[in-house]
Amino acid sequence: MSLTTNDVNKIAHLARLGIDAQDTESYAKDLSGILDLMTQMSELNTDAVEPMAHPMDQAQRLRADNITEINNRDKFMSIAPQTEDGLFLVPKVIE
């Protein structure tokens, strides 16, 4: 399986990941190499196998419905790139 630079650009857009134009070729090559590695998996029949998402066969623990967090806005805002009036600012969102 091999990926084209066009594939790479599509995936990069989906991941909102800027990649330098001159690197696209090498990403395509690297990813194709990795995908070749993946094809080994298809040689094994796994029809009867249940997928495993987690190492532990455990149930989700449930938290009591209590308010345990206090307002920490100033602290959080202090590490944000751009804020005003307690809001995070981003370029205009068009709906």
Next chain:
Amino acid sequence: MHNKSLKELSIGLQNKEFSSVELTQVFLNRIKQHQDLNAFITITEEIALQSAKEADIRIANKKTDSLTGIPVAQKDIFCTLDVKTSCGSMMLDNFNAPYNATVIEKFNQAGAVMLGKLNMDEFAMGSSNETSYYGAVKNPWNTHKVPGGSSGGSAVAVAAKLAAFATGTDTGGSIRQPAALCGITGLKPTYGRVSRFGMIAYASSLDQGGPMTHSAEDAAIVLQTMAGFDPKDSTSVDLPVPDYSATLNQPLTGLKIGLPKEFFSDDLNAEMATKLSAAIDEYRKLGAEIKEVSMPNLKLAIPAYYVIAPAECSANLSRFDGVRFGHRCENPVDLTDLYTRSRGEGFGKEVKRRILMGTYALSTGYYDAYYVKAQKIRRLISDDFKNALTEVDVIMGPVTPTPAFDIGEKMSDPVEMYLSDIYTIAINLAGLPALSIPAGFINEMPIGLQIIGNYFTEAHLLNIAHQYQQVTNWHQQTPKGFA
């Protein structure tokens, strides 16, 4: 002082042979003296001296824990309150975490002294510590060689005696592999044993923090502090934490050791095979029985891992978007520009490669062929281990195919780099505990022996490692110039 075990340090502190401030100063001096190793991203000198002072008061008041006053260096993946937490990335170069990871909180409560934050592969993605935004870390055994990764800074800090011990995290071998390549002891606990809260996620179903130390005895003490249930982590397991030091001296008579034939095939480097064989002979002498086991699906661990880990990371790293914290590009023209440029500038090449890989594996049309398939193979690999561990108590094998390679040697070929994780990755897929202990040298570079146990058998693994370290002295070797 820097050559003492954690037990010796604790006794020395309590007997007032030296103070925590003095001990801390010794390590701070060593860190500065060996900055060329590039093991640290941040040195927290002021915090260290302040905590050392507080530790000395605690010691005077006899309110001590086994780690009170002892200097530790933390992998820069653990969030530390008001201290830069970079995860080895330009993305977080300006990030002072607004909270402590649970692991950090536990060390603070124990009164351990944080010397600083350790270099690592960017977002823990790498096997050589060369993907760090802060540059490659050098192996003290030979500074042209890599220390392994992603916890390369941690392994080097311990091997070069820049800290009494360090923390690491292991998603596909990131504790065990650098431990092996730097000649130290590294333990990856059972998934769920150590809280992941505040530990910046790479692949959530595989990540696990653990100790990196000079010996199994030290690792037992450190794990005692790190382990335990955390209500803030849904995947943390609510089981009592045993006394890891109490069982270190149990005899190994009758211990059943399994050697997977897939680990010891003809592909294994001949010198590596000889050294491991010698290590296993030591266990025979200690009364263990050796048995061959088979885990037929092991060969698929690498492809399965390199689907699952990138898939999880592609989502885990979406939060780095330049909106609430971390790097933001200059003058974004619109939202898409904000996202793509902030992320494009903030992430390095290996991180991007894995985000792309993971995004692809999860996208429409490929999900079943890659992601679901990989999860099925994960089940088969896990079953292989379960079956083998009904026949034997532990499984032993290599940690790496070779000793440390040269810096720059494998950077051009990601696939070759991934293949070097062959012996460690399957253990993360299964969620089992495993440790790496020094087992000799090849061309003057250390190699490790891997010991894999059943779920929550860390105490037994430490006991098995400790007994080996009672009859060998590989773990006491020091690289030239770092004595």
Next chain:
Amino acid sequence: MEWETVIGLEIHTQLATQSKIFSGASTAYGAEPNTQACAVDLGLPGVLPVLNEDAVRKAVIFGMAIEAHIAPYSIFARKNYFYPDLPKGYQISQMDHPIVGKGHLDIEVDGVTKRIGITRAHLEEDAGKSLHENFHGLTGIDLNRAGTPLLEIVSEPEMSSAKEAVTYMRKLHELVRYLGICDGNMQEGSFRCDANVSVRPKGQVEFGTRAEIKNINSFKFVEKAINHEIERQIELIENGGKVVQETRLYDSVKDETRSMRSKEEANDYRYFPDPDLLPVIIDEDFKAQIKANLPELPHAKKLRFKTDYQLDDESASILTSSRTLSDYFEAVVNASGSEAKLCANWITGDLSAALNKADLEITDSPISYERLAGLLTRITDNTISGKIAKQVFEELWQSSASADEIIAEKGLKQITDTGAIETIINKIIADNQDQVEQYRSGKDKVFAFFVGQVMKEMKGKANPAEVNKILKEKLQG
């Protein structure tokens, strides 16, 4: 050509928990921006979600109320997309294994009952809000709402008109409030609706291409938006065009829907199980505990009201539309010892009208159930007439006095003393001989004139039955 409409609704209900679905931050509405957004809600590095038990409980309560299958095993998945109100770059939602499976809700339109299938209901986290006021051309992001628990209720595409859709939506709104799992406040966004609308030639089996209308936040707008969309689609097809599958936004000012291209682009959500969360296991104990505390459901209660209280369908429906209303009704019946029908009439009539006029809920009624019961007791024991009762009701609304106090103070007690009534009747007959003649010559209608005169003279306090009886005797002479 004749057209047929197919509508399915996706309704997002905010579950009325104290804290968020995956964090301990408050869900209270209206706080200063970002003061209720903790590290987990902001998606800071290293933080982890832990599931709120009450969100799970409320989802199960809903599932039981629509007689749905409650999944013993359900999982959370990540839905990946980039948007500034979505801090992690993914929404924690459910995909393949939702907590609530197939159920149904019965609606009544034009006297006909129709069963609407509910495909599923799943738990997920709400997003934050984008504020578009002018921050030098930038958008402000408030993440207080991020992480508020949502139950997304997805219907089958089984509604065939805007009216049916609105009826279904109202019924669901009534139900979630009745169950106490959602406050139903639509202005605050606690109950939001997306509508999937398509049209097809009548009789065609395959569905037409659907458009999804997002975030319609009032019953009125749902009806308008759907009707508008139906017209748009039919017009488009009849003019040779094609409906494209897309997301549209309803503009209530212009009364039209328009395409939301920004949300359309590259919709590949890459769902996969969230590795930070484990499967949610709902065992029989958990279900039994919920079932034991489940309120009597509206449907069962309505049937009981019809049989036990002999109420007509309409009254029973109204009274069981909310738990507080049905509780009020039953309290009045018990306290007044009056006929249930009388109680129902007063509650659905005068009381409801007064509450509506004052824009109050039954919980805020100025007339407590005890005070209304006091009034009804006096009607039943003939102390006052129905007409006087209306006057007393006005007083009850205005003051805090009891019905008995008002009756005593205003001297409204009904006169049942036949002697007193006879005296007045004799006087009125004497004064109105013409009308007496007319009555006696067969003009029965004149009887009402005499009743009116007597009541007027006695200021409405005469017992009407007594008046009728005595008048008849006297007029027949």
